[in-house]
Every structure is written in structure tokens, then in C-alpha cells.
Amino acid sequence: MIVLEDALTLLLNHAPLPCSTTRYPLAECFGRILAEDITSTMDFPPFNRSPLDGYAVQLKDIVHVSPEHPVLLMQIESVPAGSVPCKIVTSGQATRIMTGAKIPEGADAVVRLEDTRLVNDQIEILTADKAATNICSQGEEIRINEKVLTTGTLLEEGALGLLSMLGQANPLVFHKPKIGILATGSELLSPSAPMKLGKIRDSNSYMLLAKTLKAGGEPVLLGHVEDNLSSIITKLSELPDLPVYITTGGASVGDYDLMEKLFQELQIPLLFKGVAMKPGMPVLAGVWKNSLLIALSGNPAAGSVSFEMLISPLIRKITGLRNWNHKKTIVKLCGTFTKTSPTRRFVWARWFMKQGFIFAEPLSHQGNGMLKSALEANALLEIPAHNSPIKDGTELEAILLHL
Template structure:
């Protein structure tokens, strides 16, 4: 049996979380609302795109061999025998030696033509076109099925749909699509020291920053957040607000997860029959992270310091939300980078330092964003990565370190 009092590694914590999750069921939605949602089923094409050979340019459908030797000084003259518009039909039009047909982008290629000369490389005169540049066979020519073939699996279950994917669905005549449901997320702030926006701050109080940061992060990953307010530092008040969250898929609380006299989150979990999976992670910032589960509901007790809260969300809550929504790709990229300053950390924990990475000569270089105190949220604003420093490690400028690219999409 696991001893939940022992600090687990980041990797072990993530494994425990992901192994605890069963993705949600599906719903059918309009493709107009599908961007960033996670696809519930493979999309297999039952058509070919384009449906026929067509032109990739506005210009003239020609026989490539007719253009050999064409130049500005020695244009080749071809007779124009017709025009085919985009969305039009060939209507029996053919290209034979010495002729050309005016054609628009996307229009079907006429019989006999095997290339398209762009308008810019030609000029019309009295029913003829002067070709100023020779071409080769199949230049500016698109083949039927070149984009998508019948039977192609064009999108896969678990894909997070991009705007391009939505366009592909439209090209396949999908008006609606099956996606995983969005998890409902309850957000609870804890602590007598918190004052909400608009409230007067008393001595010793701070603004309830975490609720707004976490709300925004939850929305960014397309889950549905609800802020339930601030729970005061009493078991009664905290239990009341947690009971309101029991119908949601995920409960995120901030603060009250450490070992202080008024840190009641663990007690609330036990009172609500939440099975605690772990309550400490060997990482700085963010050691006091409690994760629990009740049936299919997930509970995350995050630290109270703003940077600790956000870092813990990135490492643990974000991948959990994506897995709930059936996403296949949930991990942020980790790459090597040259350190641009000395770092000496002896905390006995893995350090995740806020960093700013740049690329020089096809290599990543990274430096910290300044003050690494876990209350300095501005250091997170300036960061595009987290610098991963193993426990009790001293790293000098010029050495390579691993960095997690937090502003990049999942892999």
C-alpha cells in the first residue's frame, strides 16, 4: 500500500493521476463550435478531394510541349479556344496542339491539357495568348484525390481540433461532429487572508488571485470552470463550499493543502470520503499538492502561492483535463537548452524555475525571468518555459539543462 505522506516524484504523480482517469462520454456539436474540442471518433473520408483534376492557378490550360523555348524575347503564340471558370464544367472543351483554354483556380482541367501557364507569364492579343515562359508537364496541375483519397483516415480519435481540422470537416461535408464532453470544474479558494476583487483589504490580507488565474487556465483548455468563492479557515465553512462542488467532474482548491494549523483540505477530503492518492510532490515550487478521487470525480488541492498554484496546474491539472476530454497528446515539449547563468539549488527537490528561452543558431538558450519567489506572479508572465533543475544540483552557465516549453502546444 502506498504511503501517501511520502513525497512522490513529478513523474510518479502524473502517472497516478492519469491512471485514475476515464475519459468522459461524447456529444454531437456543430463544427462551428468544434475548434479546440477533442474528437471522439476517427474521421474517414468517403470522397476524394479534389473530385477531378483541376487547375492550381489562374491562367491558361496548355500542352506543356507547346511551350518549349518560350521566353520574353521569343514568346510562343497559342490560340485561345475557350474559358473554364471556377465551379464551372468542361462542357466538352479540349486542348489540342497550338491551342490554350483560359482557366481559373480550381476549375476542372480540360481534356488534352497537362499544364497551366499563369496569367503573369502570358499576355492576350486578338484571340491569342503569347506565352513568355516554358513550362513542364503537370505544372500548376492538381490531380483528383491529391488532397484526400477515399478511405483516408483524415482525423483521429483524440485529436484536438484546430481551425484547419474544422475546415477539413467542412470539405468532407460534415455539419456536426462527435467530440468528448467538456469537464465541469469547480474552483475553490481557501483562507481568511483572501479578499476578492472589489472588497476592501484589511491588514494581512491579499487579493484572491488564484481563482482568476485558474479559471482562465481551465477555459484555455476548453473545460467549463465555476468559481465557488472563498472558503474561510473553518472546517464548517470549508465543508459547505466543498459540498457544492460534488456534482462537478473536477474540484480544484488553492491553499490549505500544507501542514499549517488551519490547512483543512486533507481533513475535508477524508470527511467527504475522497480517496487520497498522494499529498506531497518532490518539486519546488509546489510540494504541497494533494490529489484524490471519489468515484470518477477528481480532487486537486493546490498550494496557495500564485506561482506554486499555476506551476502545479500546468504539471498535473492540465494533463488531467485533457485526458478527461480524451486527448491523446497531453505533454508539453521538453528540450535541451544552454543555460545563460549559474544556478545553484540545494532544496533536496526538483526545481522548476521560470525561464525565457530563445533560439540562436538552431539551439535553445535559456535564462531565468528574475525573482523566483513563489509569490512573484510577474516572473511567470515573462516565462515561456520552466527550467528543470534536479535536486541538489549546481549548474553553470554554458551547460545544458532540460526545459519544458509551457507556451507550446502539447505533444
């Protein structure tokens, strides 16, 4: 039996790192992890540019204008965005300029179109309000040689926009790690099989497939196998080469709990056996042919907690993600929690915000029927070991899983 944090450290220390990398077209990079630092090869903006539609002028011409005392300027040029001004603005002149266009030489202010009026052929300037600040300076967003993005960044809207802006049409990203999922148990049927007496359909494989995808891995469903040693060994020998294998079932005590015998038979040295938490205590982990082999309980309530606490952070780490750890915070218990135990416990809960506070309410089905709770659960609430009954409003630690 090992402390949860130590079990995770052992897994991380033996994780097959780092993943290999590849280049993808930018449009296919959403949700992937950047595998290179990105440095800008130029200033952004690359020149002083206008943030709005208006007239580029000399500030000294307009500094005293008001609607009662407007000035008239002569337009010398019109520069759409994407074009470049050719003429130098001198006193008494103005260049019509569009959002994003380069500020012409000689100009040091931009008057908004709304603050001007066309009077015959001349431009009447009605106010100079903020005109001097209506210039985006070269390099004010990003400086040449600035490191803009770093390895391990999750590619979402901000990063994709930046990569595009920086001309990174095919960024280097990590391959998603393939996670094998194998269910053991003679009672298991696939979801498409007709029901038979004494059997149940395998729900663990699909639950863990979803959790693997959420953590950024690529699940590989390996099907299910009967509860006997030679069937499991045969099955394992036929598997593709993957960095991590997760099995469910046969990790607890009893005659048909075969995973420990399997580890012995295949001479896989155990990293650990059993984790000091409830549910999810039965976990066996070892290194098998340079891959991690991790056996979880076949009980969905136990297996799902083991997966969330150990395998999800492991997968996130292997994806190359920089912030791979759990999001922990203090929450207030909503309701009471009367179950006591000498063992540290994790309880599926629903966290919510009320008046700026975070509350977490344990869900009613924790053991059997936990899949129904998993529909609602967005947190795991930690109940410390040797707890007394816990009152409404008590502060506890929780791991937030999603919004």
C-alpha cells in the first residue's frame, strides 16, 4: 500500500517520456500540445499603424480644434489597409487611412472618421480627442526575437491566432500518446452483444476511453478477455506496442483476481500494489517491455477514481502539456458528510459558485450506480483519513474536473 502522491510520482518517473513530435497544418492543431518554442522573426505591428478608420495628420495642426473652431485640411492620398502610403504628410494635409494601414511619414496623429466632415474637397476636423494616441506603435504587441509561445502550450484560440499571425502554418506538436484499455472479466459483454443471464455489458472500457480523450490521450480499445491467466497472457502477447496499458478487473483480492498472478508470471516488477485511498485502492503498476502496465479495479466506482487521480495526470504529462497537474482548491461542503473512515476518501461531487464562493455537494450515488453520478460530477471532494462526520459549510480540498 502506498500514498497516492507517491504512486503518481512513481508512475511519472517511469512514464515513457517524451512523446515523439510531428508537424500538422494549423487548422488541425486545436487541442494539441506545442512541441517547440516559437520566437517572432519580426515586430508586430511591423510598422506604426492605425487602429481605426480616419485621417493621418500632423498633431500641431489640430491640437486646438473643437466643433466650434474646426480646421480644414487637404486630403493628399487614400490608403486602404494592405496598401502602403506613398506621400509624406506635411502641415495642412491629411491622408485618408483605414484600420490596420501604415501611418504615412510626416503624420503623428490619427483623427477618427466620425470626428471629421467632408466640406467641398476639404476635410473638416471637428475634434482632436485622443488623436495622438490613435497610433499602434511598431513592436508594441510583439518584439522581434521575443519568445511568444513555449513547448507544452495547449493550442487553443489564443495560441492558434498567434501561430497564424507569426506565419507558423505547420507547427511542431506532440503525437497524442496511445493508451491501451483492456477489460478483464468473464462476465463482460460488448455493448452490441445481446444480454445473457449472469453477464453485464462492459461499461469501464467506454468510461475510460472518454477519460483518456479528456486527458489528451488517444484511447485504443483492446476489447475484453476472460478471467483466466492464459487467456490474459495470450491477449497481451497479441497487443500492439503502446506506451501505456490500462486493465480493469482482477486487481483486487480473491480467486479470480488474476492481475497479480499475471505480473508474477510475466516477471513484471511491481512499482506499487494498492493505493491508500477509498475507493480505488486496488491498483497494480509495473513496467512491462518499456511500457507502463497499470491494473485497476473492475468496479466502476473504484476504477474511475483510480483513473482520475493517477492515470489522467499521467496521460496529461505524457502528452507534453506543461500544466498537467490537478486543479485543486478549497471548497465549502454543501450538505453534511456522515461516513467516517480510517482511509482517505474521494467523493464525486458537483461544484458550483454562489456569491463568489465555491461549494461542492457530494452526489448521492458513489458506489453502485456511480455512472449516473458521473453524469453530474465535476469534482472529486477529498475527505481526510480518520474523519469525523463533517458539517455543512466545512472547508475541504477538492479537485475540479471541469466547469
